[in-house]
Amino acid sequence: MASTKTEGARRKAGRRKKEDKASTADLLLDATSELMVERNSAEVTFADIAEHSGLNPALIRYHFGSKAGLFMALLERDAGGTFHNLETLVAADMPADQKLRHHVFGVIKTYWRYPYMNRLVAALSLESDSEAARFIAERFTRTLSEAQRRILEQGEREGLFRKIDPTLFYFSVIGSCDHLFTARHSLKFAFGVEEIDDDLRIRYSDHVASILLDSVMV
Amino acid sequence: MASTKTEGARRKAGRRKKEDKASTADLLLDATSELMVERNSAEVTFADIAEHSGLNPALIRYHFGSKAGLFMALLERDAGGTFHNLETLVAADMPADQKLRHHVFGVIKTYWRYPYMNRLVAALSLESDSEAARFIAERFTRTLSEAQRRILEQGEREGLFRKIDPTLFYFSVIGSCDHLFTARHSLKFAFGVEEIDDDLRIRYSDHVASILLDSVMV
Known part of the structure; x- marks a missing residue:
C-alpha cells in the first residue's frame, strides 16, 4: 500500500515535472x-x-539549446500547427480553384496571427547552423510549395488551370500574402491604417485569392 | 597674377574637398x-x-549623423534613383497595361540590384526617429503607390482595367515582386537555386506581370 502510494506520488510528481517543463517552454x-x-x-x-x-535566461538554453533552437520551436508551433489543415485541404474532395482560395485565406490568417513569421524564417536563414537552414527548407518552404504544386496539378487535370511554374508561383503567393503584415509600418505611416482588423484581413485575402485565380484559371 | 593663382588654387582645393566629401560618403x-x-x-x-x-567609423556619423541617416541616404540612392524613370513611365503616352508591365519589371530589377531594400525599409521603420518613418512613407511607399494608382486609373479610363483597390494592390505587387529576393535562402535551400541570374529575373518579372495583368484586365 505504502509502496503503491509512493509510486503514485512519484508518477504524479513526474507528470507534474513534465507539465512544468512543457509549460515553461510554452x-x-x-x-x-x-x-x-x-x-x-x-x-x-x-x-x-x-x-x-x-x-531565468538559462532556461532558454536548457529548453531550446540555442537561439536557432528557440526560433525553430516557435516556427514549428506557429506554422507547423497549421500544416495538418493544409494536408487535409490538399487531400479533400474539392475543386482545385476552391482549394487555392482556401489556401490563400489560410496563409494570410497565419501571417495575421503571427506577423513576424517571415522575419523569423529570414533570421533563421542567417544562422550559420545548417540544421536551421534544412529545417526551413524541409519543414516550411517545401511543405507549402509541395501543397501548392499538388493543387496546381489537380487544377490542370481538371481543366480548370493553365500550366504554371510552381516555384515562381510559390514566391509570388507567399510574397503577396505576407507583405501586408511584414510592411505594416507602411500601412500605418503611408495609408493611416493603424491595425489590421478582421475586415481588412478578409478583404486582403479576397484580393490576393482573386488575383491568383484570375491568372491561373483558363 | 599671384592673387589669381592663389584664388584658383583655393577654388581647386575647395572643389577637391567637396569631391572627397562626396566620394567618402559614396x-x-x-x-x-x-x-x-x-x-x-x-x-x-x-x-x-x-x-x-x-x-574611420567617425566619418559615418560626420556624413550621415546616425544609422537612420545612413540608411535613409542608402535608400534614397538605391530606390530614389529609380523614381525619375517611374515618373517618366507614368506620364508616358502608352496604354496602362504596358505601363503596369514595365513597372513590375522595373521594381523587380531594383530588388535584383538591391535585394536588401525591403529589409532596409523594415529596419528604418523600427527606428524611434519619426523622420525615418516619414521618409519611408513619403519618399518610398507613397511614391510607388501613387504611381500605381495613376496607372490603374488610366487603365480604368481606357476601359482596359476593372476597378481595383489601389492600397491592397500596392501590397500584393510589392510583396510578390520582392519575395524572391528577400527569401532567396528558400530559393537556395528548398529549390537548389544558388543565384538569381538574368534569365530567372526576367522569368519572374514575366510571371508576376502576367498574374497581375490577367487579374486587372477586363
Missing part, C-alpha cells in the same frame, strides 16, 4: 512571440525574453 | 550596400562598415 515561446509582435521584428535577445517572461 | 554607402548583400540582412554596425570600407 511560456518562453509565448514571450518570444509577444516581443516579436510588439517590435515588428525578430530581433530579440535571451535577456529580453527572460525579462518579458520573468524566467 | 564609399560608405557602397560598403553598407555590399555588406547587406553579402549578409542578406540589414543588420550592419558602424564597426562593420568601417572595417569593410577601411574608413
Whole structure:
C-alpha cells in the first residue's frame, strides 16, 4: 500500500515535472512571440525574453539549446500547427480553384496571427547552423510549395488551370500574402491604417485569392 | 597674377574637398550596400562598415549623423534613383497595361540590384526617429503607390482595367515582386537555386506581370 502510494506520488510528481517543463517552454515561446509582435521584428535577445517572461535566461538554453533552437520551436508551433489543415485541404474532395482560395485565406490568417513569421524564417536563414537552414527548407518552404504544386496539378487535370511554374508561383503567393503584415509600418505611416482588423484581413485575402485565380484559371 | 593663382588654387582645393566629401560618403554607402548583400540582412554596425570600407567609423556619423541617416541616404540612392524613370513611365503616352508591365519589371530589377531594400525599409521603420518613418512613407511607399494608382486609373479610363483597390494592390505587387529576393535562402535551400541570374529575373518579372495583368484586365 505504502509502496503503491509512493509510486503514485512519484508518477504524479513526474507528470507534474513534465507539465512544468512543457509549460515553461510554452511560456518562453509565448514571450518570444509577444516581443516579436510588439517590435515588428525578430530581433530579440535571451535577456529580453527572460525579462518579458520573468524566467531565468538559462532556461532558454536548457529548453531550446540555442537561439536557432528557440526560433525553430516557435516556427514549428506557429506554422507547423497549421500544416495538418493544409494536408487535409490538399487531400479533400474539392475543386482545385476552391482549394487555392482556401489556401490563400489560410496563409494570410497565419501571417495575421503571427506577423513576424517571415522575419523569423529570414533570421533563421542567417544562422550559420545548417540544421536551421534544412529545417526551413524541409519543414516550411517545401511543405507549402509541395501543397501548392499538388493543387496546381489537380487544377490542370481538371481543366480548370493553365500550366504554371510552381516555384515562381510559390514566391509570388507567399510574397503577396505576407507583405501586408511584414510592411505594416507602411500601412500605418503611408495609408493611416493603424491595425489590421478582421475586415481588412478578409478583404486582403479576397484580393490576393482573386488575383491568383484570375491568372491561373483558363 | 599671384592673387589669381592663389584664388584658383583655393577654388581647386575647395572643389577637391567637396569631391572627397562626396566620394567618402559614396564609399560608405557602397560598403553598407555590399555588406547587406553579402549578409542578406540589414543588420550592419558602424564597426562593420568601417572595417569593410577601411574608413574611420567617425566619418559615418560626420556624413550621415546616425544609422537612420545612413540608411535613409542608402535608400534614397538605391530606390530614389529609380523614381525619375517611374515618373517618366507614368506620364508616358502608352496604354496602362504596358505601363503596369514595365513597372513590375522595373521594381523587380531594383530588388535584383538591391535585394536588401525591403529589409532596409523594415529596419528604418523600427527606428524611434519619426523622420525615418516619414521618409519611408513619403519618399518610398507613397511614391510607388501613387504611381500605381495613376496607372490603374488610366487603365480604368481606357476601359482596359476593372476597378481595383489601389492600397491592397500596392501590397500584393510589392510583396510578390520582392519575395524572391528577400527569401532567396528558400530559393537556395528548398529549390537548389544558388543565384538569381538574368534569365530567372526576367522569368519572374514575366510571371508576376502576367498574374497581375490577367487579374486587372477586363
